[in-house]
Amino acid sequence: MTAIKEATQTFGLTEKQLLEVHYKMLLARALSVRQRILQRMGKGPMTFSGEGHEAAQVGSAYALRPGTDWVFPYYRDVAVAVTLGMTARDVLMCFFARADDINSGGRNMPSHFSQPELRIVSGSAAICTQAPHAVGAALASRLRRLDEVTAVYFGDGATSTGDWHESMNFAGVHKLPVVFVCEHNSYAISVHWRKQAAIENVAIRAAGYGFPGVTVDGNDVLAVYGAMSTAVERAKSGEGPTLIEAKTYRLMPHSSDDDDRRYRTREEVEEWSAKDAIVAFARQLKELGALDDKREKEINDRVNQEVDEATDFAEKAPAPAPEAALRHVFVEDKGA
Amino acid sequence: MVSMTKMPETAGLNGEQLLDVYYKMLLARTVGQRERMLNRMGRGPFAVTGEGHEALQVGTAYALKPGHDWVVPYYRDIGVALTVGQTARDLLLAHLSRAEDISSGGRNMPSHFSDPALRIVSGSAPVATHLPHGAGIALASKLRGLDEVTVVYTGDGGTSTGDCHEAMNFAGVHKLPLIFVIENNQYAISVHWRKQAAVEKVSVRAEGYGFPGVTVDGNDVLAAYVAMNEAVERARKGDGATLIEGMTYRLVPHTSDDDDRRYRAREEVEEWTKKDPLVRFQAWLKEHDIADQGRLDELQEMAGREVDEATDYAEKAPTPEPESALKHVLVEE
Numbered sequence: 322m323t324a325i326k327e328a329t330q331t332f333g334l335t336e337k338q339l340l341e342v343h344y345k346m347l348l349a350r351a352l353s354v355r356q357r358i359l360q361r362m363g364k365g366p367m368t369f370s371g372e373g374h375e376a377a378q379v380g381s382a383y384a385l386r387p388g389t390d391w392v393f394p395y396y397r398d399v400a401v402a403v404t405l406g407m408t409a410r411d412v413l414m415c416f417f418a419r420a421d422d423i424n425s426g427g428r429n430m431p432s433h434f435s436q437p438e439l440r441i442v443s444g445s446a447a448i449c450t451q452a453p454h455a456v457g458a459a460l461a462s463r464l465r466r467l468d469e470v471t472a473v474y475f476g477d478g479a480t481s482t483g484d485w486h487e488s489m490n491f492a493g494v495h496k497l498p499v500v501f502v503c504e505h506n507s508y509a510i511s512v513h514w515r516k517q518a519a520i521e522n523v524a525i526r527a528a529g530y531g532f533p534g535v536t537v538d539g540n541d542v543l544a545v546y547g548a549m550s551t552a553v554e555r556a557k558s559g560e561g562p563t564l565i566e567a568k569t570y571r572l573m574p575h576s577s578d579d580d581d582r583r584y585r586t587r588e589e590v591e592e593w594s595a596k597d598a599i600v601a602f603a604r605q606l607k608e609l610g611a612l613d614d615k616r617e618k619e620i621n622d623r624v625n626q627e628v629d630e631a632t633d634f635a636e637k638a639p640a641p642a643p644e645a646a647l648r649h650v651f652v653e654d655k656g657a
Numbered sequence: 658m659v660s661m662t663k664m665p666e667t668a669g670l671n672g673e674q675l676l677d678v679y680y681k682m683l684l685a686r687t688v689g690q691r692e693r694m695l696n697r698m699g700r701g702p703f704a705v706t707g708e709g710h711e712a713l714q715v716g717t718a719y720a721l722k723p724g725h726d727w728v729v730p731y732y733r734d735i736g737v738a739l740t741v742g743q744t745a746r747d748l749l750l751a752h753l754s755r756a757e758d759i760s761s762g763g764r765n766m767p768s769h770f771s772d773p774a775l776r777i778v779s780g781s782a783p784v785a786t787h788l789p790h791g792a793g794i795a796l797a798s799k800l801r802g803l804d805e806v807t808v809v810y811t812g813d814g815g816t817s818t819g820d821c822h823e824a825m826n827f828a829g830v831h832k833l834p835l836i837f838v839i840e841n842n843q844y845a846i847s848v849h850w851r852k853q854a855a856v857e858k859v860s861v862r863a864e865g866y867g868f869p870g871v872t873v874d875g876n877d878v879l880a881a882y883v884a885m886n887e888a889v890e891r892a893r894k895g896d897g898a899t900l901i902e903g904m905t906y907r908l909v910p911h912t913s914d915d916d917d918r919r920y921r922a923r924e925e926v927e928e929w930t931k932k933d934p935l936v937r938f939q940a941w942l943k944e945h946d947i948a949d950q951g952r953l954d955e956l957q958e959m960a961g962r963e964v965d966e967a968t969d970y971a972e973k974a975p976t977p978e979p980e981s982a983l984k985h986v987l988v989e990e
Contacts, residue, residue: 335803342779342970385659470907479822481826482819482823483818483819483820483822483823484819485819485822486818486819486821486822487817487818487822490853490854490855492811493854493856494852494853494854494855495853496855503936508937515828517826517830518826518829518830518866518867519829519832519866519867519897520864520865520866520867523865525864525865526862526865528856528861528864528865529859529861529862529865530854530855530856531854531856532855545890561855573868629827
């Protein structure tokens with residue numbers, strides 16, 4: 322094992338963990354790329370890409386305890402799902418809407434993550450409706466005196482909704498063990514943050530709900546991990562919620578149905594591409610001595626192989642039987 | 658007129674205006690009491706009144722231009738309605754659901770004020786649904802380049818709703834000529850503010866929307882007037898929205914259907930009764946030689962008479978024809 326040169330910057334993460342973080346970011350990136358390609362090939366109905374958000378997503382989710390803490394992601398959170406333990410296969414089975422899709426058996430839209438064992442809670446497509454669910458889950462954990470933390474994810478657009486306000490206020494007054502993670506990419510689909518709110522950092526709103534809000538560089542995976550670890554500790558020790566605003570950028574259009582050339586300049590996209598979180602973290606790992614070119618290639622190959630195999634598996638997997646659409650609507654007899 | 662001994666403390670209002678302010682407060686109090694009494698006599702279906710809120714309501718509404726500025730009140734705002742120009746008769750016709758009730762022709766609940774000529778906009782009963790309406794009206798005024806100001810009123814409970822957040826964010830980003838007046842009486846019906854929010858003052862939230870928020874003593878009518886004047890000026894010259902939070906207390910139950918003994922101590926009510934804004938302003942008027950006890954008594958009698966006459970008139974006024982319930986639903990020839 323190569324020694325880590327500057328341990329203070331890594332928030333106590335071991336070299337093995339740092340490489341795992343790197344791997345999760347790469348896997349999420351590869352899954353987004355693959356889904357976009359498959360969609361353009363006409364093989365999948367729709368995609369939501371998380372490209373650009375990997376540092377914000379992996380850095381925050383890595384501070385959670387999979388299967389203990391409750392996670393309410395939004396549709397861009399492929400890297401959150403992967404960090405908690407969802408596999409490339411789970412993600413692609415969902416993309417193809419297969420019968421064995423763990424998320425919804427092919428019922429929900431792609432990227433509407435759900436995995437009971439990992440405590441990833443299914444959400445609705447309507448923006449920010451998961452936030453009231455999350456504070457409800459956090460209230461339940463507190464009333465039951467369980468050592469569980471809830472994390473709820475959303476974009477900057479969500480902060481303009483009434484549901485967000487009601488959830489923040491509820492979390493504040495009941496001092497709930499919940500972390501609000503805002504992946505602030507400056508666009509509510511096509512509406513720039515300047516047209517959404519008259520403030521620069523949404524984190525300042527936390528003061529109006531009686532708990533701390535912090536703004537972090539959402540392209541710095543370790544900075545996000547550090548902020549999330551602090552927030553999770555606060556929640557666990559009964560000190561209540563935190564709002565984390567991770568400033569980042571969506572490198573791809575909102576979804577496969579969006580043409581972002583209509584609302585943002587190519588120069589802006591290029592500028593942010595130069596700040597790509599994955600490239601930055603790989604460079605950081607090399608500086609720390611945790612990664613070299615050979616190892617980087619091995620990890621890349623592993624990721625590509627995983628995504629290739631998952632694609633093959635999911636493409637061949639059966640679609641749901643049409644009658645399956647009738648299930649999970651009414652109570653069914655055990656024998657049926 | 659009595660001469661003014663301490664001009665700077667009068668917020669730029671002359672003696673006549675100060676007595677006008679006092680009279681509106683008195684009239685609002687008297688109408689509130691009358692409606693509660695009529696309800697207990699079985700004559701009115703329901704009363705939702707504003708005793709205790711008069712300083713905040715009259716003080717803020719007095720800074721508006723009636724018939725020019727848009728007013729979007731909530732159900733406790735008897736003092737706002739009267740200050741902008743509604744009469745005791747208007748309010749009692751609404752209380753008794755009479756055919757000629759200007760607010761809704763007997764259709765809406767009492768205290769759901771509406772008066773087209775005065776630009777008092779009809780609201781819905783669900784809490785804070787009128788805040789987005791207010792933001793929309795203010796946007797219209799701005800787009801049309803008019804120097805109209807919109808004011809929305811709500812209680813502290815209203816601030817916990819999603820509609821409040823969306824209206825405030827919209828007002829902030831579009832820099833709307835809109836004023837949010839929060840009548841913070843510490844109770845969302847039976848839920849105390851401590852159980853509603855983890856902050857002491859809701860005005861701190863304004864910063865998160867990019868406009869100023871101030872908290873004033875809501876039982877000090879002149880403080881409310883001064884704060885509102887500044888906000889109106891800001892709005893009129895295009896500087897955007899303001900949140901004014903007035904700390905006050907509802908001296909009576911939430912409505913005629915509420916028993917406040919179930920959620921608040923009598924000692925607390927008594928303590929606030931001592932801070933009654935009417936009593937406080939009476940003392941101020943005497944201290945500043947604006948009125949003596951004789952003049953105050955005259956005004957009291959005058960308010961009593963006005964409300965008596967309004968009650969008589971409204972009681973004798975006809976109720977709506979049953980068939981009129983079918984009107985104002987579909988387009989009529």
